[in-house]
Amino acid sequence: xxxxxxxxxxxxxxxxxxxxxxxxxxxxxxxxxxxxxxxxxxxxxxxxxxxxxxxxxxxxxxxxxxxxxxxxxxxxxxxxxxxxxxxxxxxxxxxxxxxxxxxxxxxxxxxxxxxxxxxxxxxxxxxxxxxxxxxxxxxxxxxxxxxxxxxxxxxxxxxxxxxxxxxxxxxxxxxxxxxxxxxxxxxxxxxxxxxxxxxxxxxxxxxxxxxxxxxxxxxxxxxxxxxxxxxxxxxxxxxxxxxxxxxxxxxxxxxxxxxxxxxxxxxxxxxxxxxxxxxxxxxxxxxxxxxxxxxxxxxxxxxxxxxxxxxxxxxxxxxxxxxxxxxxxxxxxxxxxxxxxxxxxxxxxxxxxxxxxxxxxxxxxxx
Amino acid sequence: xxxxxxxxxxxxxxxxxxxxxxxxxxxxxxxxxxxxxxxxxxxxxxxxxxxxxxxxxxxxxxxxxxxxxxxxxxxxxxxxxxxxxxxxxxxxxxxxxxxxxxxxxxxxxxxxxxxxxxxxxxxxxxxxxxxxxxxxxxxxxxxxxxxxxxxxxxxxxxxxxxxxxxxxxxxxxxxxxxxxxxxxxxxxxxxxxxxxxxxxxxxxxxxxxxxxxxxxxxxxxxxxxxxxxxxxxxxxxxxxxxxxxxxxxxxxxxxxxxxxxxxxxxxxxxxxxxxxxxxxxxxxxxxxxxxxxxxxxxxxxxxxxxxxxxxxxxxxxxxxxxxxxxxxxxxxxxxxxxxxxxxxxxxxxxxxxxxxxxxxxxxxxxxxxxxxxxxxxxxxxxxxxxxxxxxxxxxxxxxxxxxxxxxxxxxxxxxxxxxxxxxxxxxxxxxxxxxxxxxxxxxxxxxxxxxxxxxxxxxxxxxxxxxxxxxxxxxxxxxxxxxxxxxxxxxxxxxxxxxxxxxxxxxxxxxxxxxxxxxxxxxxxxxxxxxxxxxxxxxxxxxxxxxxxxxxxxxxxxxxxxxxxx
Numbered sequence: 001x002x003x004x005x006x007x008x009x010x011x012x013x014x015x016x017x018x019x020x021x022x023x024x025x026x027x028x029x030x031x032x033x034x035x036x037x038x039x040x041x042x043x044x045x046x047x048x049x050x051x052x053x054x055x056x057x058x059x060x061x062x063x064x065x066x067x068x069x070x071x072x073x074x075x076x077x078x079x080x081x082x083x084x085x086x087x088x089x090x091x092x093x094x095x096x097x098x099x100x101x102x103x104x105x106x107x108x109x110x111x112x113x114x115x116x117x118x119x120x121x122x123x124x125x126x127x128x129x130x131x132x133x134x135x136x137x138x139x140x141x142x143x144x145x146x147x148x149x150x151x152x153x154x155x156x157x158x159x160x161x162x163x164x165x166x167x168x169x170x171x172x173x174x175x176x177x178x179x180x181x182x183x184x185x186x187x188x189x190x191x192x193x194x195x196x197x198x199x200x201x202x203x204x205x206x207x208x209x210x211x212x213x214x215x216x217x218x219x220x221x222x223x224x225x226x227x228x229x230x231x232x233x234x235x236x237x238x239x240x241x242x243x244x245x246x247x248x249x250x251x252x253x254x255x256x257x258x259x260x261x262x263x264x265x266x267x268x269x270x271x272x273x274x275x276x277x278x279x280x281x282x283x284x285x286x287x288x289x290x291x292x293x294x295x296x297x298x299x300x301x302x303x304x305x306x307x308x309x310x311x312x313x314x315x316x317x318x319x320x321x322x323x324x325x326x327x328x329x330x331x332x333x334x335x336x337x338x339x340x341x342x343x344x345x346x347x348x349x350x351x352x353x354x355x356x357x358x359x360x361x362x363x364x365x366x367x
Numbered sequence: 368x369x370x371x372x373x374x375x376x377x378x379x380x381x382x383x384x385x386x387x388x389x390x391x392x393x394x395x396x397x398x399x400x401x402x403x404x405x406x407x408x409x410x411x412x413x414x415x416x417x418x419x420x421x422x423x424x425x426x427x428x429x430x431x432x433x434x435x436x437x438x439x440x441x442x443x444x445x446x447x448x449x450x451x452x453x454x455x456x457x458x459x460x461x462x463x464x465x466x467x468x469x470x471x472x473x474x475x476x477x478x479x480x481x482x483x484x485x486x487x488x489x490x491x492x493x494x495x496x497x498x499x500x501x502x503x504x505x506x507x508x509x510x511x512x513x514x515x516x517x518x519x520x521x522x523x524x525x526x527x528x529x530x531x532x533x534x535x536x537x538x539x540x541x542x543x544x545x546x547x548x549x550x551x552x553x554x555x556x557x558x559x560x561x562x563x564x565x566x567x568x569x570x571x572x573x574x575x576x577x578x579x580x581x582x583x584x585x586x587x588x589x590x591x592x593x594x595x596x597x598x599x600x601x602x603x604x605x606x607x608x609x610x611x612x613x614x615x616x617x618x619x620x621x622x623x624x625x626x627x628x629x630x631x632x633x634x635x636x637x638x639x640x641x642x643x644x645x646x647x648x649x650x651x652x653x654x655x656x657x658x659x660x661x662x663x664x665x666x667x668x669x670x671x672x673x674x675x676x677x678x679x680x681x682x683x684x685x686x687x688x689x690x691x692x693x694x695x696x697x698x699x700x701x702x703x704x705x706x707x708x709x710x711x712x713x714x715x716x717x718x719x720x721x722x723x724x725x726x727x728x729x730x731x732x733x734x735x736x737x738x739x740x741x742x743x744x745x746x747x748x749x750x751x752x753x754x755x756x757x758x759x760x761x762x763x764x765x766x767x768x769x770x771x772x773x774x775x776x777x778x779x780x781x782x783x784x785x786x787x788x789x790x791x792x793x794x795x796x797x798x799x800x801x802x803x804x805x806x807x808x809x810x811x812x813x814x815x816x817x818x819x820x821x822x823x824x825x826x827x828x829x830x831x832x833x834x835x836x837x838x839x840x841x842x843x844x845x846x847x848x849x850x851x852x853x854x855x856x857x858x859x860x861x862x863x864x865x866x867x868x869x870x871x872x873x874x875x876x877x878x879x880x881x882x883x884x885x886x887x888x889x890x891x892x893x894x895x896x897x898x899x900x901x902x903x904x905x906x907x908x909x910x911x912x913x914x915x916x917x918x919x920x921x922x923x924x925x926x927x928x929x930x931x932x933x
Contacts, residue, residue: 021404064656
């Protein structure tokens with residue numbers, strides 16, 4: 001006889017056990033995931049506070065509880081990088097990237113890891129993959145942050161062309177807030193693109209005409225462009241908006257320098273010939289004094305050429321020609337340019353605070 | 368002996384081996400579901416007993432209370448649910464025809480859940496095996512199977528339980544054959560495989576494909592590492608011997624205590640674990656989380672050495688004091704920590720040619736398992752299945768075999784046999800069965816024995832059989848061509864008209880016979896089935912060509928001689 005009762009009993013047991021298992025499995029999953037998330041949040045908070053080792057413990061725990069969660073694993077790798085365990089982070093990173101090669105978060109962490117390992121070219125590649133990778137939420141913000149990190153790397157490496165390319169992409173993004181625009185403008189200056197920096201600052205000033213920082217940035221950008229009058233106007237505006245600026249942020253030294261440069265500038269239209277000659281004499285005297293003081297510090301650098309130029313300059317400065325002509329002024333400026341060129345060739349172009357006006361003037365004359 | 372009524376001649380019983388296939392699948396499902404429930408329940412209970420950032424006093428109080436409650440339950444209601452479950456399952460197979468009451472399986476489930484969740488330093492796999500064996504025994508009986516069929520189902524339940532508990536279906540099959548049955552050629556192989564696979568599928572359906580451990584990818588850095596793995600085998604073997612000897616000694620001590628203290632004895636284990644756990648929480652419970660950290664190579668040398676030493680002490684006390692729980696998990700724990708210690712030292716001394724401590728921890732797990740449980744094949748396959756990494760096989764084989772041989776040399780009796788002996792039970796060891804299985808027909812046949820002539824009359828045949836002291840004999844012609852086997856019973860119940868032995872032969876049917884390469888055990892089985900006590904040994908190319916005759920008395924003499932020699 002077929003054992004109906006036994007079969008029914010076993011089938012009922014299976015159904016009962018399956019239900020119990022489902023219930024227990026769901027309970028476990030919910031509890032474990034909740035514990036993992038708690039641990040992850042704690043770890044990220046500790047990481048942000050700079051407590052890397054404690055963060056690593058918490059994030060490792062989160063990863064151990066929910067191994068399939070890439071975010072937790074990436075968090076743990078971040079902590080490993082923070083405590084300097086890059087060798088341990090490497091295989092884990094490799095594993096994630098094999099599983100999720102297009103994951104933006106993973107690629108960003110890989111870039112940071114490579115940066116820590118001083119593999120900057122690889123880091124750059126991972127930053128690009130992070131920028132164009134997949135993000136679970138807030139993709140635009142994450143991509144922007146990744147691009148900013150890349151931009152910082154490029155700025156540090158002084159890769160101006162690449163930096164400029166990334167900044168142009170960043171600038172084109174919609175809904176950039178003022179602080180981001182300010183950072184972009186600063187980085188444009190770093191990328192040797194003062195025109196673009198000036199445009200961004202002007203944008204900011206249009207939005208807020210009382211933005212002293214924007215005027216200060218604009219002043220710097222105009223200074224870099226060689227438009228000293230525009231720079232002075234911008235710095236003057238800063239002193240009007242916030243007259244009680246603290247000494248560190250004071251624009252007074254900039255204004256003094258710009259006044260000096262403007263008073264030396266021999267190029268304005270309609271400048272009387274006598275005035276132009278006078279300015280050329282001052283420029284020549286400054287160039288001569290600058291080279292003489294440098295040669296005094298390093299006599300071995302003196303050559304026949306330098307001696308000849310200095311003698312010619314001394315003669316020109318001492319001379320009192322009548323009539324004063326434009327040609328004489330141009331001769332002075334030409335001689336000053338030759339001295340400056342020699343000075344740059346032998347001693348470089350960096351100048352102390354006292355020679356900054358001369359440097360800017362010579363730069364302006366050369367442009 | 369069992370008191371439950373043994374059903375036989377039932378619907379399933381009458382349908383032979385095909386029903387075993389159906390029942391194996393059914394057992395795989397039920398045992399798989401039960402094992403998953405056991406693991407999940409233990410885990411959830413433990414999570415409630417030790418909430419995150421709970422006070423240190425819990426680590427002392429909870430194991431004591433857990434061992435007290437489970438000790439009382441074991442004493443009053445479930446006396447057979449003590450210990451790991453492996454020896455008890457073997458008792459059931461070899462002494463009780465596969466009989467395990469439902470009460471024992473339920474008791475094991477309940478008591479182990481309580482003791483393991485409370486932090487007792489024992490494992491969950493051994494108990495799972497006994498629960499699985501119990502379920503299969505109960506199902507077999509409820510389905511009206513014969514005693515032999517119920518007995519055959521017990522290892523089926525064992526393999527299903529282990530496949531789900533360790534997530535290692537192949538190792539589960541091997542363990543059932545290698546340790547539970549002690550016979551790698553057992554006829555239940557198909558059923559064992561089927562139940563293991565079914566149970567594994569149930570596990571995957573419920574919990575997904577998450578392995579028990581998460582070791583980093585294994586990599587052999589330099590061939591010199593093979594030598595270090597051999598050293599690891601030595602260390603693993605020595606650690607295994609320490610563990611086993613300590614466990615047996617402590618258990619013997621506990622057994623000498625007055626019987627009336629049995630209910631309170633488990634508290635000794637709880638107290639020790641609690642006191643240690645107050646300062647070192649990693650010692651509590653099965654400890655797989657800690658093993659996972661060790662496998663990641665994330666634990667300092669001092670810590671792994673401390674944890675290995677503490678586990679080698681804590682588990683024997685917990686087990687010997689009568690707590691419910693197994694030693695598989697602790698074996699892996701001890702192996703991982705000793706392996707990591709060897710790996711850390713090797714890496715510090717030879718950083719260029721060695722991998723991290725995690726790799727050694729992994730191989731150490733196998734080495735300790737081989738040394739403690741004494742199943743070298745199962746241990747290799749188990750770790751291989753856990754890592755799913757083929758490149759670990761050779762290091763594992765080296766370390767496991769070294770550990771196995773050292774353990775066998777210094778502790779001749781395997782742990783489960785020694786535990787059974789302490790109970791006064793002499794189980795047949797796998798080795799002894801192998802020795803007897805080693806007797807072949809070719810070693811014991813009588814090549815010169817004469818056939819009973821087919822032309823002989825019944826009286827002549829009776830005299831012939833009497834001379835041979837057998838109740839049956841092979842029949843043939845003068846050219847030693849075998850025609851069949853005739854038994855005394857056939858002669859005595861010969862149909863009217865039959866006068867010669869030839870008249871009793873049925874030329875169309877295959878007669879009982881064996882071949883030279885058959886094992887003596889197979890001959891005995893055939894003799895039992897055909898009701899004869901002698902058989903012709905014939906050629907494999909022509910069954911009429913006589914090579915000799917084998918008799919029951921000859922086989923028994925051979926066994927006696929072998930036993931005497933040993």
